[in-house]
Amino acid sequence: MTLLRFLDSLPPGLLYAAIAGLAALESVFPPVPADTAAAFGAFLAGRGRMSAWAVFAVTWGANVGSAAAVYGLARRYGRAFCRSRLGRKLVSERVLLHIERQYHRHGTYGIFLSRLLPVWRAVVPPFAGLAGLSAARTLLPLALASGLWYGVLIFLVARLGANFDAVLATVGRVNRVLAVVALAALLGLAFALRRRLKR
Numbered sequence: 575m576t577l578l579r580f581l582d583s584l585p586p587g588l589l590y591a592a593i594a595g596l597a598a599l600e601s602v603f604p605p606v607p608a609d610t611a612a613a614f615g616a617f618l619a620g621r622g623r624m625s626a627w628a629v630f631a632v633t634w635g636a637n638v639g640s641a642a643a644v645y646g647l648a649r650r651y652g653r654a655f656c657r658s659r660l661g662r663k664l665v666s667e668r669v670l671l672h673i674e675r676q677y678h679r680h681g682t683y684g685i686f687l688s689r690l691l692p693v694w695r696a697v698v699p700p701f702a703g704l705a706g707l708s709a710a711r712t713l714l715p716l717a718l719a720s721g722l723w724y725g726v727l728i729f730l731v732a733r734l735g736a737n738f739d740a741v742l743a744t745v746g747r748v749n750r751v752l753a754v755v756a757l758a759a760l761l762g763l764a765f766a767l768r769r770r771l772k773r
Contacts, residue, residue, distance in 0.1 A: 586624050589615060594632040597724075598640035604696040608637065612724055616731035626732040633724045638717045641699040645712055648703025656704065670704065677705035682715050689719035 593611045600608035615629035655661045656670055665673075677684070685702060688694040702712040 582618065582623070589618070589624065590628060590632050593629060594636040597633045598636040600637060601640040601644050601696055601699060604692065608633070609727065612728055613731045616728040619728070620732040620734075626728055629732075630725060630728045633728070634717075634721050637720050637724065638713070641716055641720070642709075642713055645699035645703040645709070645716075648700035649706065650703075652700065652704040673701055674705040677702060677707055681705075681707050681711055685712060686715035686719045689716050690723055
């Protein structure tokens with residue numbers, strides 16, 4: 575609880591900046607605890623130290639902004655990287671073509687659903703850029719999914735979170751369930767891709 579008391583003592587402007595930074599980093603480095611940062615901001619909002627709307631705005635804006643930047647970089651430079659020696663080792667041309675077909679086929683709702691799942695959140699923007707999906711088709715479902723996830727999380731914690739340890743435990747349980755769903759989806763995708771490549 576010492577860390578919690580220390581964070582609680584910081585000025586709100588610094589806390590908003592930290593939440594925005596963590597939410598932005600999640601699109602680049604998935605293990606960053608953006609959910610925990612947003613939940614902490616919502617917890618402080620529930621105690622009157624911060625504004626729940628401001629916590630949502632900085633979390634959502636930073637998360638979508640960084641995802642849009644990753645998407646833009648992948649769309650502009652991703653193909654050239656995939657043709658390089660290192661790129662060919664990471665993603666073969668056949669796998670890339672398969673991913674591109676799937677994105678064009680299931681793009682909008684696939685991006686929306688994937689963006690709700692831990693770990694997959696960071697995978698969505700670069701591969702959508704590599705697949706050449708339009709900005710509207712990529713960023714609209716991405717922004718809606720991020721808004722839904724962080725909106726529900728912040729609203730519930732701000733309204734119901736009296737004990738931050740209980741809040742963290744609940745967020746952890748929800749993320750573990752979503753991680754299992756994401757892993758099952760990944761295994762299913764790998765199995766389907768393997769069968770298709772064999773054919």
